[in-house]
Amino acid sequence: ATVAAPVFAQDAPTLNWRLASSFPKVLDTLFGASEQFAKQISDMSGGKFNIRTFPAGEIVPPLAVLDAVQKNTIEMGHSPAYYYFGKDPILCFDTAVPFGLNARQMNGWMYDGDGMKLMRDVFKAYDVVNFPMGNxxxxxxxWFRNEIKTVADLKGLKFRTAGFAGEVLSRLGVVPQQLAAGDIYPALEKGTLDAVEFVGPYDDQKFGFAKVAKHYYYPGWWEGGAQVSLYVNAGEYQKLPESYKAMIDVASxxxxxxxxxxxxxxxxxxxxxxxGQGAVLHQFPRPVLEASWDAATLVYAEMSAKDPKFKxxxxxxxxxxxxxVPWFRVAEGSYDGFVSSMLQKKK
Amino acid sequence: ATVAAPVFAQDAPTLNWRLASSFPKVLDTLFGASEQFAKQISDMSGGKFNIRTFPAGEIVPPLAVLDAVQKNTIEMGHSPAYYYFGKDPILCFDTAVPFGLNARQMNGWMYDGDGMKLMRDVFKAYDVVNFPMGNxxxxxxxWFRNEIKTVADLKGLKFRTAGFAGEVLSRLGVVPQQLAAGDIYPALEKGTLDAVEFVGPYDDQKFGFAKVAKHYYYPGWWEGGAQVSLYVNAGEYQKLPESYKAMIDVASxxxxxxxxxxxxxxxxxxxxxxxGQGAVLHQFPRPVLEASWDAATLVYAEMSAKDPKFKxxxxxxxxxxxxxVPWFRVAEGSYDGFVSSMLQKKK
Structure with missing residues (x-):
């Protein structure tokens, strides 16, 4: 006969953990995601598993979150892995790569395809257990001060971007610039910067870019659906009771x-x-998108040749x-396209 | 001075609840969702909050789940609210309506727009607290035995569908038929049914429709993103400790x-x-889609005139x-469209 294991007090220990976000408070969606996660864990554990969240730079610089979790300076981090392109471009597959998966496809790959297994293997080298936690x-x-009409218009363009996008765009003559959020506007105003990519309308509107670089281009082909992940120090994670491990997975x-x-x-x-504030919408011209696609294909081939793990x-x-993509074109694509066309007709 | 509230044993009581699904076991995605939910709740509560899941018909008929939760025969149900079109068409806004929101838009409306508040108000009349739990x-x-080339081809068509779609399609001459999943194939074979709508490729392939009705049409304009919800009996829900309430919200x-x-x-x-098995893909011809849009507009107007709550x-x-929709057309739409066109070119 078997007896159910008794529930000991230590099955639900009181824990006080810290989570460093790579995002500032002003990005209330992204930083807010870690706050929501911490609240859910606290609520579900009856206030026993407490996670204090810190915005970018308060206890850890935004680009040092992965390091800090690896060193166990903090138990948890919330960050987009493509910030660590310099460590290893393979990390970018956890966020977004040029002409990669959209948000739903990314969830499909992570939650029901091979994505989670593959990215867990990648993060193992950093002593981190990763969980998708936002897109x-x-x-x-x-935002561009001048219109981009041809591929030639990219030549010499001082563009605030980084990582994989910077690598691909540099093949087309773009000069990528890494700048903190607060420095972008003055640089655009002075003309030391020609263009900036940030996130999307909700975040971008906080910075007033439309006043100095009104040409607002789409799509951001280097981020078709950018995933942000929760990092948990692997050693600390292993010590958790199963119930807290489950809470982390479910809340993420x-x-x-x-x-x-x-x-x-x-x-x-x-x-x-x-x-309404003067932004002028443009789609990138097709030849610019095709040149970018070709440049990305080249970069992927180079990286694959150099590193079998990347490949x-x-x-x-x-x-x-x-x-x-062929399946998404069928039901979703035709549905969205038809509804969109009827609403345009209605106007 | 304040003192932290002591944690009493009843803060985490042992509970054994039952959940009735509207879906059979063969639909492993939909029925599997309730199994996954129950496992998450069990894991997070350290095995204290147990939910036993029952497939359609085992303890409650598929179309009686809402009733059973309302009467507290069972504490929980998992069901698409448009099954209850006959009670009140307003319930359909919790699942999908013709030419309505796609899956991401539905989440936007429910989680960050007015959707949750509005649908909670609707379900209050059924003593149910609802949570979106799947799409x-x-x-x-x-699947159609014969091609649909014009609006006239819909006239007299014996089509297995129900609810809102049936109401709209009947305006175009379709004769909606309600049939349980197991009866569809023989009816198609005998010709007492001309066509059937079910879900999508993954579920549909289990029934072999391609053998008797090979014309596979898209999009399902009556379900641009069908949401399934968790129902919790309101009285039982109110008795739960806050930690269990949080687990239900987070796990859903x-x-x-x-x-x-x-x-x-x-x-x-x-x-x-x-x-590969012989299905022939077709997009509904544009005149058929436009006639369906017009019929839906008419039905919406009639229902709105009859019922201010529906309106x-x-x-x-x-x-x-x-x-x-105009925003989704910009970044998402142009991105998906470009990637799709490049992959078609590659072939």
């Missing part, structure tokens, strides 16, 4: 869907406001995209 | 994103298999759609 949806291409998924819902809900109104994740991820 | 994404238009959101990820991941391969939810929901 911005497809971002905008950014909950926060994932809620953050995307917030962006989707708020971007629509923000875009309208921005247009393995790249091939799985892009194979997933190639299998998913 | 199928845009469904297919269904987690299950919501996970179910959609499963559908998205699995539909792509299933569609390929179906085409209030309808206007909020459709106003949300009208504000969201």
């Amino acid at each position: 911005t949806g497809c971002q905008m291409g950014g 998924r909950s926060t994932n869907v809620t953050l995307l819902a917030r962006y989707d809900n708020r971007n629509a109104a923000a875009l309208k406001n921005l247009i 393995a994740v790249h091939d799985n991820y892009m194979g997933y995209r190639d299998a998913q | 199928t994404g845009c469904q297919m238009g269904g 959101r987690s299950t919501n994103v996970t179910l959609l990820a499963r559908y998205d991941n699995r539909n792509a391969a299933a569609l390929k298999n179906l085409i 209030a939810v309808h206007d909020n929901y459709m106003g949300y759609r009208d504000a969201q």
Whole structure:
């Protein structure tokens, strides 16, 4: 006969953890996601598992969150892995890569495809257990002082971007610039910067870019659906009771869907406001998009040739995209397209 | 001075609840969602909050789940509210209505717009607290024995569908038929049924429709993103400790994103298999879609004129759609369209 294991007090220990976000308070969606996660964990554990959240720079610089979790300076972090492009480009597959998966496809790959297993393997080298915890949806291409009419217009363009996008765009003559959020506006005003990509309408409207660089381009082809992840120090994670491990998994998924819902809900109104403030919408010309696609293909080939681990994740991820996109075109694509066309007719 | 409240044993009582699903076991995605939810709650509560899940018909018939939760025969149910179109069409806004929101827009409306508040008000009349807990994404238009080339081809068509779609399609001459899943195939074979709409490739492939009605149409314009909800008996819910209430909210959101990820991941391969088995893909001709749009507009106007409550939810929901669609066309739409066109070129 078996007896149910007795429930000991230590099955629900009181814990006080810290979470460092890579995002400032002003980005209430992204920083707010970690706050929501911490509240859910506290509520579900009856106030026993407490996580204090810190915005970018308060206890850890925004680009040092992965390091801090690895060193166990903090138990948890919330960050987009493409911030660590310099460590290893393979990390970018946890966030977004040029012409990669959109938000729903990313969830499909992570939650029901090979994505979670592959990215867990990648993060193991950093002593981190990762959980998808938010997505911005497809971002905008950014704000430009002058129109981009041809591929040649990219030549010498001082563009605030970084990581994978910077690498690809540099092949087309762009000069990528890394600048903290607060420095962008003055640089655009002075002309030391020609263009900036940030996130999308809801976040962008907080910075007033429309006043100095009114040409607002889409799509942000380097971030078709940018995922942000929760990092947990692997050693600390292993010590947790199973119930707390489950709470982290469940709350991270909950926060994932809620953050995307917030962006989707708020971007629509923000875009309208921005247009009211003088923003002029443009789609990148097709030759510019095609040149970017070709440049990205080249960069992927170079990186794959250099690193078999990169190649393995790249091939799985892009194979997933190639299998998913034809299906998304059928029901979703035709539905969205038809509704959109009827609403334009109505006006 | 204040003292932290002591944690009493009853803060985490042992509970054994039952959840009736409207879905059979064979639909492993939809029924699996309630199983996943129950497992998450059990894991997070250290095995104290137990929810036993029952597939359609085992303890409650699929169309009686809402009633059973209302009467507290069972504490929980998992069901698409449009099954209860006969009680009140307003319930359909919790699932999907013709030419309504897609899956991401639905999450935006529910989680960050007015949707949750409005639908909670609707379900209050049934003594139910509702939580979004799954989405199928845009469904297919269904399987047809003969091609649909003009609006006239809908006249007299014996089509397995129900609820709102049936109401709209009947205005175009369709004769809606309500049939349980197991009866569809023989009816198609005998010719007592001309066409059937079910879900999408992953679920549809289990029934072999391609063999008797090979014309597979898209999009399912009556389900641009069908949401399934968790129902909790309101009286039982109020008795729960706050920690269990939080677990229900968080696990329902987690299950919501996970179910959609499963559908998205699995539909792509299933569609390929179906085409291999002889399915012939068609988009509904534009005049058919436009006639359906006009018929839906008429039905909405009639229902709104009859019932101010319906009108209030309808206007909020459709106003949300009208504000969201132009934004979704910009970044998401152009991104998806470009990637799709490049992959077609590659082939």
